[in-house]
Every structure is written in structure tokens, then in C-alpha cells.
Amino acid sequence: MNGLEVGAVVFTASYPVERADLQRYADASGDRNPIHLDEAAAKAAGLPDVIAHGMYTMGLVSRAVLEWVADAGIDARLADFTARFAKPVVVPEGGTAVEVEGRVRKSEDGSVELAITATSAGERVLAPARATLVSP
Amino acid sequence: MLNASYAGRSLPTTPPVAITAESVTRFSQALGLPDTGAVPPTYLISLTLPAADRLIDDPDFGLDWSRVLHREQRFAYHRDLRAGDEVTCAVTVESIKTVAGNDLLSLRTAVEDGEGVAAEVWTTLFVAAPAQEPGEAA
Numbered sequence: 001m002n003g004l005e006v007g008a009v010v011f012t013a014s015y016p017v018e019r020a021d022l023q024r025y026a027d028a029s030g031d032r033n034p035i036h037l038d039e040a041a042a043k044a045a046g047l048p049d050v051i052a053h054g055m056y057t058m059g060l061v062s063r064a065v066l067e068w069v070a071d072a073g074i075d076a077r078l079a080d081f082t083a084r085f086a087k088p089v090v091v092p093e094g095g096t097a098v099e100v101e102g103r104v105r106k107s108e109d110g111s112v113e114l115a116i117t118a119t120s121a122g123e124r125v126l127a128p129a130r131a132t133l134v135s136p
Numbered sequence: 137m138l139n140a141s142y143a144g145r146s147l148p149t150t151p152p153v154a155i156t157a158e159s160v161t162r163f164s165q166a167l168g169l170p171d172t173g174a175v176p177p178t179y180l181i182s183l184t185l186p187a188a189d190r191l192i193d194d195p196d197f198g199l200d201w202s203r204v205l206h207r208e209q210r211f212a213y214h215r216d217l218r219a220g221d222e223v224t225c226a227v228t229v230e231s232i233k234t235v236a237g238n239d240l241l242s243l244r245t246a247v248e249d250g251e252g253v254a255a256e257v258w259t260t261l262f263v264a265a266p267a268q269e270p271g272e273a274a
Contacts, residue, residue, distance in 0.1 A: 006227050015168070028166035029182045041238070045202075054206040058166040062177040066169065082210040088264050 001076070001134070004107040010114070011068040011102045015060050017052055017120075018095040025056045039093075051088035057098060057125055058083045061116050064100040065131050076112070076133040084127040089120040096120055101130075110135040137261060139197050140232045149226040149248075150187050155179075157219040175217040181209070184245040184257045187225035191243075198213065199241070199263065203267045208260035223247050223254065226263045237265030253260070 004010065019037070031053055034041035042050045062081065062093045069076060089098060099119045106113040116129040155175060163179050164171040164177040192199055217223065230242040240262055 007231065021166070024166040028162040030186065031182075040167050055178055055209065056167075058209060059178045061178065063169055066177070078177055078213055080210070080212050082208075084208045085206055 001074070001107055001110070001112045001133075004102050004104050004112050006107055008104050009101060010072070011100075013064040013067065013100045015063070015098050015100070016095055017060075017089065017091055017098055018058075019050060019091055019093070022050065022052055022056060022091060023033055025059070025095055026054055029053070029055065031055065032068075041119060047088065048090055050091045052098075054085040054088075057089050057118055057120075058129065060098050060128070061100055061118055061129050061131075063118070064102060065114065067131075068102060069133065074133070076135050078110075078131060079134045080130070080132040082131075083129040085125070086127045087123050087125045089125050091133070098125070105130070137234060137237065137263075138199060138232050138241060140179055140234070142177045142191070142229050143232045145229050147188070147190055147227040149224050152222040152224050155183075155217060155219055155221050155223065158234070160219040175219070175221075177211060177213070178209075179258070180211060180217075180245075180247055180255055180257050183223065184227070184243075184247065184259065187241055187245060188227045191227065191229070200266070203264040203266065205262045205264070206259070207262040208258075210258040212256045213254075214256075215251070217247075217249065217254055221249055221254075223249050235264055239263040251274060 022036050033047050036053050039050055102114045102116045105115040111134045114131045118126045161171045163176050169176050226246045228244050230244045233240040242260045244259045246253050
């Protein structure tokens with residue numbers, strides 16, 4: 001797409017994540033696995049603490065993409081969106097944050113592919129996500 | 137361990153499900169997205185996973201949900217879906233791979249509206265090997 005250079009960072013975003021956010025996501029998505037909601041259940045499953053749903057993290061990545069598309073005034077729709085969950089987002093009592101960075105991976109006439117990293121507490125939580133946007 | 141003979145099997149297509157405005161609003165709000173009636177990019181997981189219940193609950197398949205981790209997720213969007221649309225889900229077991237007693241289960245779900253496939257959703261689940269009982273051979 002015009003003006004989008006391969007390798008350029010096109011957006012960064014930081015989203016706070018509280019346990020109440022996971023409860024809201026559990027209610028909205030129907031995924032009420034207790035490892036996302038209850039510290040004792042998470043620890044019994046061998047996790048350091050409550051962890052975010054992978055799909056919540058992927059949802060935050062989608063939000064960063066859509067916010068960029070809206071802010072940059074890009075006329076394109078999401079055509080393909082992929083993520084691999086590498087490490088859990090651990091959400092202690094006081095909450096945490098997820099940092100998202102989108103970089104242009106491919107830019108062609110009428111389409112752009114982004115590679116998107118997501119980091120929490122210094123750990124990369126996704127093997128880079130990919131989002132492909134196409135012009136109508 | 138999963139019953140590998142299920143690879144390639146398709147579940148019966150679900151009855152039509154309405155994408156309610158209320159569910160889209162809740163999903164959008166949970167992610168901090170504006171509520172415009174557009175179906176959020178990851179919303180379809182809330183339809184495609186329940187569509188696999190029949191497989192998840194099948195004792196012959198042998199999936200223990202307490203040992204499942206979500207490994208990978210992909211969405212291909214062929215058409216925009218909006219609140220008020222009705223869709224069906226058709227789940228296929230794409231592959232079952234076993235590595236060192238752990239299973240990798242890949243499902244593909246075709247989400248169809250009245251005009252055909254509106255989206256495809258791939259979900260890969262990692263199913264950890266059960267903890268070994270004392271005295272059990274490796």
C-alpha cells in the first residue's frame with residue numbers, strides 16, 4: 001500500500017490488563033476456564049498466577065490494528081489474522097500491561113501484511129502475529 | 137492420547153446461530169473496541185469453539201480439556217459479518233499429531249452465511265500428556 005515501507009514500525013500501543021478485564025472477557029467469550037479468573041486454580045495448574053486468555057491478547061492485538069487503520073485513515077479491511085501463543089500473559093493482583101508493536105512485513109498494491117509483536121513483563125507473549133489488510 | 141482415527145473427520149454443520157447485537161456489544165466492550173455493530177476480528181472464536189463441543193465431549197475421542205493449551209489461531213475473513221447475521225459452523229479435524237506423548241490438534245471451522253463461506257477459523261490446541269501414574273512404564 002502507498003507510503004508503507006517494509007520494516008517500518010507503524011504503530012505501538014500499551015494496554016493495561018486487570019483481572020476484572022479477564023472476567024469481562026470470560027463473560028463475553030464464554031471461556032470461563034478458572035486459570036484465567038482464579039489464582040488458586042491457576043497455581044494448582046502449575047502456573048505462576050492467573051493468566052490472560054490467549055484470545056484476549058489476540059483481541060488486544062486486533063484492537064491495535066483497528067485503531068491504527070482508523071487513525072491513519074486507511075481504507076482497508078482485515079482479510080487474514082494469525083497468532084501463535086508463545087508465553088502466557090501473567091496477571092498478578094495489581095494487574096500488568098501488554099505492549100503491542102506493528103511493523104510492515106510486506107507492502108503491495110492493494111494490500112499490506114503486518115508482523116505484530118506483543119510483550120508483557122518483558123517477555124514476548126506471541127510468536128509474531130500477522131495481519132493482512134486489503135483495499136476494497 | 138487422542139484417538140488419531142478422528143483426523144479428517146467432519147462434525148455435522150451446526151444449526152444457524154444468530155450473531156446477536158448484545159453479544160457483539162459485550163465482546164467489543166471487553167476488548168475496548170468501538171461498538172459499531174461490526175463483528176470484532178476475534179469474535180468468531182465464541183461460535184467456533186462451542187461448535188466443537190460434540191467432539192470435545194466425545195469419550196471415544198479422548199480429549200481432556202483440563203490439559204489443553206491454545207497454541208495457534210488463524211482467521212481468514214472473506215466477507216464482513218455484522219450483528220444480526222445468522223451463520224452456521226462446520227468443524228473439521230484437520231490433523232492430530234503426537235510428539236512425545238503430547239498431542240497437537242488442529243481444527244478448521246467454516247463459518248457460512250446465506251451466501252456461502254464468510255470466514256474460516258483454524259484453531260490449534262496443545263494437549264499435554266497425562267502425568268504418569270507411579271509405576272507406569274514410560
